[in-house]
Amino acid sequence: MMDYNVDGDGVATITWNVSNRPMNVMNNDTMAAFGAAVDKAIDDEAVKGVIVASAHKEFMVGADLSVMGDGDLSMLQEFMEIVRGNFRRMETGGKPFVAAINGHALGGGFEMCLACHHRIAADNPKTKIGLPEAKIGLLPGGGGTQRLPRMIGMQQALPLMLEGKELAPAAAKNIGLVDEVVPADELLNAAKAWVLGEGQKNKTQPWDKRNFKMPGGAVQSPMGQQAFMAGNAMLRQRTFGNYPAQQNIMSSVFEGCSVDIDTGLTIEIRYLIATAMTPECRNMVRLFFALTEAGKGAGRPKNIPAASFTKIGVLGAGMMGAGIAYVTAMSGLDVVLLDAEQASADKGRAHAGELLKKRVSRRRMEQQTAEATLVRIQATTDFSDLDGCELVIEAVFEDRSVKADVTQKTLAVTGDGITFASNTSTLPITGLAKASSRPDNFIGLHFFSPVDRMPLVEIIRGEDTSDETLAKAIDYVKAIRKTPIVVNDSRGFYTSRVFGTYVREGLALLADGVAPALIENAGKMAGMPVGPLAMADEVSIDLMYKIGKQTREDMGADYVPVPGDDLVQTMVETLGRIGKKAGKGFYDYPEKSGKRLWPGLADHCPPGKEQPDVEEVKKRLMYIQSVETARCMEEGVITEKRDADVGSIMGWGFPPFRGGVLSLVDTIGIEEFVAACDRLAQAHGPRFSPPKLLRDMAARGEGFYGKAA
Numbered sequence: 105m106m107d108y109n110v111d112g113d114g115v116a117t118i119t120w121n122v123s124n125r126p127m128n129v130m131n132n133d134t135m136a137a138f139g140a141a142v143d144k145a146i147d148d149e150a151v152k153g154v155i156v157a158s159a160h161k162e163f164m165v166g167a168d169l170s171v172m173g174d175g176d177l178s179m180l181q182e183f184m185e186i187v188r189g190n191f192r193r194m195e196t197g198g199k200p201f202v203a204a205i206n207g208h209a210l211g212g213g214f215e216m217c218l219a220c221h222h223r224i225a226a227d228n229p230k231t232k233i234g235l236p237e238a239k240i241g242l243l244p245g246g247g248g249t250q251r252l253p254r255m256i257g258m259q260q261a262l263p264l265m266l267e268g269k270e271l272a273p274a275a276a277k278n279i280g281l282v283d284e285v286v287p288a289d290e291l292l293n294a295a296k297a298w299v300l301g302e303g304q305k306n307k308t309q310p311w312d313k314r315n316f317k318m319p320g321g322a323v324q325s326p327m328g329q330q331a332f333m334a335g336n337a338m339l340r341q342r343t344f345g346n347y348p349a350q351q352n353i354m355s356s357v358f359e360g361c362s363v364d365i366d367t368g369l370t371i372e373i374r375y376l377i378a379t380a381m382t383p384e385c386r387n388m389v390r391l392f393f394a395l396t397e398a399g400k401g402a403g404r405p406k407n408i409p410a411a412s413f414t415k416i417g418v419l420g421a422g423m424m425g426a427g428i429a430y431v432t433a434m435s436g437l438d439v440v441l442l443d444a445e446q447a448s449a450d451k452g453r454a455h456a457g458e459l460l461k462k463r464v465s466r467r468r469m470e471q472q473t474a475e476a477t478l479v480r481i482q483a484t485t486d487f488s489d490l491d492g493c494e495l496v497i498e499a500v501f502e503d504r505s506v507k508a509d510v511t512q513k514t515l516a517v518t519g520d521g522i523t524f525a526s527n528t529s530t531l532p533i534t535g536l537a538k539a540s541s542r543p544d545n546f547i548g549l550h551f552f553s554p555v556d557r558m559p560l561v562e563i564i565r566g567e568d569t570s571d572e573t574l575a576k577a578i579d580y581v582k583a584i585r586k587t588p589i590v591v592n593d594s595r596g597f598y599t600s601r602v603f604g605t606y607v608r609e610g611l612a613l614l615a616d617g618v619a620p621a622l623i624e625n626a627g628k629m630a631g632m633p634v635g636p637l638a639m640a641d642e643v644s645i646d647l648m649y650k651i652g653k654q655t656r657e658d659m660g661a662d663y664v665p666v667p668g669d670d671l672v673q674t675m676v677e678t679l680g681r682i683g684k685k686a687g688k689g690f691y692d693y694p695e696k697s698g699k700r701l702w703p704g705l706a707d708h709c710p711p712g713k714e715q716p717d718v719e720e721v722k723k724r725l726m727y728i729q730s731v732e733t734a735r736c737m738e739e740g741v742i743t744e745k746r747d748a749d750v751g752s753i754m755g756w757g758f759p760p761f762r763g764g765v766l767s768l769v770d771t772i773g774i775e776e777f778v779a780a781c782d783r784l785a786q787a788h789g790p791r792f793s794p795p796k797l798l799r800d801m802a803a804r805g806e807g808f809y810g811k812a813a
Contacts, residue, residue, distance in 0.1 A: 166214075188373065205291075207231050208232045211235060234271055248265065349385065388760055398750045401578045403589070419514065425499035440490055441453055524546050526546075527548075564593055605728045643683070644683035
């Protein structure tokens, strides 16, 4: 767990070596062992200084979240006091400590580095250094909010902590997070040289010296006051007060950096405990574990050998197809990018080339690597080039006949033993699979746009899809470093179906006479990335129109009109306002100045004299998504609550502080949620009526993640 060695020159090395974990983590056992090693080094008169190192590929990724306990925060309090004690003994023991950072140093791992008197990182651009706790609803509680501002100044430290930025070693050195960056094979030698040299003169942290002054100005200085005034305003603008961790980081720095370091560390722990008590923190920590499980392919059928891939076919070289080709080539696989016209295929390949150029320009990839990646993509019109593919993904127009045609042409070349996937976002997979002679090998792979940036892939299992095909699809998604969720076949599947309720409810509010600005601001205040009207423009109103038209044709007399149908039809057929791509939709998009709500909207949807409370608008926009998700659970479209929450966060930007669409129900309380939805259903229509699943849960007092509070 902790290797301890003292060499002939009197340099002790404490090497973290947590053997029962893939990475070093801080917990009660490891911190006890580390504290004992620190005391041993300090008490040994023969030891001149200490190197803190790692036997793992990474340095340390922080604290084990199990230290938070199961609702008993006294366990977290006790753990953080142990951490504080260990780190302060390092700082004040009279011997120099140096961190030899060989890989990722994140969260508590980097806070341990901050407690060292010097930090040296191996020169590896893939290494990440920083304090990302805010990303999971926490704040740095191992001294980060106190040591980092005292090291680089509050103006530089605050954005790093508020945004949870993770920096490569070179960038970390430029801003002052580390002191040296050296070749990996020189790391330990450089650390030893510092201990025996400069370390003998630098055994005291700057903030423990009597003449210490805060870099960039103290809290009460004009610069400090400006940082907090501007910081609070920007934080409110970005988060609408929805993320307590960020606000508590600001408070911890403001209060803690106004006093001595030991008092500041006490203040920090108090804010950590206060943050951990919030429902937002619980939601985000739960989400963290759900994301981790999903990323590992938790929905994969067991006892099926892992699939390997060498060559993937992509049919259709538009933005989606080109994006799929790009991420596939980036994972080291060969890609056949096929389109009806060679010019179109070449254009799709060129799009991948532009994405690679951006990576090179941002120093995230070497030119030689980019060129080798682009070579993997073959642009063609010849179906015979698909021979040898283990998987073919069609990303052609949302037209059944076109999809059936390319499916049959592909299988004629490859044989029907391959896995064939459709990137459709709405058309049922079981129906599309009828074009294949082997529907058991047919599956849906729903990517999100832009493919290079969106991390989620929704895997849709048709009625005949085999376990082997599902396992292979999950293996491919993991191979291209995306996160898979698994859903069963239905119209709109899960993500498109539920995401659509947010946009449609925005249109329903508009039709009810609610002011467009109120609708849009309520959506953003509720935590969504943009308002529902802006989202409609982004998706494109004519696509909504086409999907609605196709749905009506398919369902015939069974079709139930959706709020906003008439408005969408008017926008497309009468007004020709089809969305952002045309420069006009619910918003106008002037060439030189962003966007603005279309003034003419009031002529078609006049605002009422009385406007609803913003909280009521927020409830309509958010609750409708959770109700529809519950229906998907009840119908068996989605079977894992994990996939429901992960899909909502990663698929359409549901706010992380709510934990996901099902976590929202638990946060509100199942009984209160059902009662609120009944009231909304009575006021606005049966779309809000809770399904039996929710009513039964409410009767039992049972939430999705345990008993209701």
